[in-house]
Amino acid sequence: MEIGGVTAPGIEGLPVYVDRAVVEATRVVMGGGNRTSKIVLDPAELTKLPAVEVIDGLAKASAAPTGE
Numbered sequence: 001m002e003i004g005g006v007t008a009p010g011i012e013g014l015p016v017y018v019d020r021a022v023v024e025a026t027r028v029v030m031g032g033g034n035r036t037s038k039i040v041l042d043p044a045e046l047t048k049l050p051a052v053e054v055i056d057g058l059a060k061a062s063a064a065p066t067g068e
Helices: 043-048
Strands: 016-019 028-031 038-041 052-055
Touching: 016 043, 038 043, 043 052
Parallel strands: 016 052
Antiparallel strands: 028 038
16 A cells, blocks of 8 residues: 555644635545545534644635636
8 A cells, every 4th residue: 555645633743724714614525544434524623633723715716617
């Protein structure tokens, strides 16, 4: 198995930045710790993690595709 990304609950000693728009969503789907599992949760649960910092405007809205 190849090494991949680490889901937010598994990160220790580093900040975890979350855009405020994520926290305001109704649910979040994120990696579950391996390549085949996902976690569906209320985004407010993310704010309970020790190193989470919620930031306004962290992510930019993507431009609509032009169809070209």
